[in-house]
Amino acid sequence: AQKVTQAQTEISVVEKEDVTLDCVYETRDTTYYLFWYKQPPSGELVFLIRRNSFDEQNEISGRYSWNFQKSTSSFNFTITASQVVDSAVYFCALSDIDRGSTLGRLYFGRGTQLTVWP
Amino acid sequence: DAGVIQSPRHEVTEMGQEVTLRCKPISGHNSLFWYRQTMMRGLELLIYFNNNVPIDDSGMPEDRFSAKMPNASFSTLKIQPSEPRDSAVYFCASSLTRHRLNYEQYFGPGTRLTVT
Helix, strand or coil: CCCCCCCCCCCEEEECCCCCCCCCCCCCCCCCCEEEECCCCCCCCEEEEEEECHHHHHHHHCCCCEEEEEHCCCCCCECCCCCCHHHHEEEEEEECCCCCCCCCEEEEECCCCCCCCC | CCCCECCEEEEEECCCCCCCEEEEEECCCCEEEEEEEECCCCCEEEEEEEECCCCCCCCCCCEEEEEEEEEEEEEEEECCCCHHHHCCCCEEEECCCCCEEEECCEEECCCCEEEE
């Protein structure tokens, strides 16, 4: 069964610290996508990244980086030199092959609340 | 480009009243999703459509909830009659589903529903 686990419910750091948000997933498919979303205090859900299961190359976008390891079924998200504006809830999600009943569906983790203190 | 549009942004209603939430997906997207978010239960998928057809409505809490997608650019989620426990933020999202794989979903700003 498809499942996404974000074991860290809440994380607090001080500005300029690096922080890593963990995501572990389960799927029976070899082809799938992984995603991260950000939900700031204003409430909207913002798409951050999509990763293909065949591409394990790490990705960096500014202060954000993602580490995808199929061997451990993990897709972790690191924020370098965190800032107060990074405070938000971060969701990891999985999408796998359509089996008729799952077409279009993303499986979300419960989210990690990140608080960055000045 | 316009993102997913939802209306109203806020809705306050009394128990027993009918509530209708509206959503316009991103043009060209063929999948549409309705979610509910509460502190207790997190982000829950209520129902989703592909090419205007409901694919899975197993997340709809009960018969008081219904959703329609009459065309590719419009969907509604209706609660009748509403109850205080329906108070939540309701999100609509859309995505492109192609070759049996599901791409990222783009979310609307949400409708904050309060039922008194």
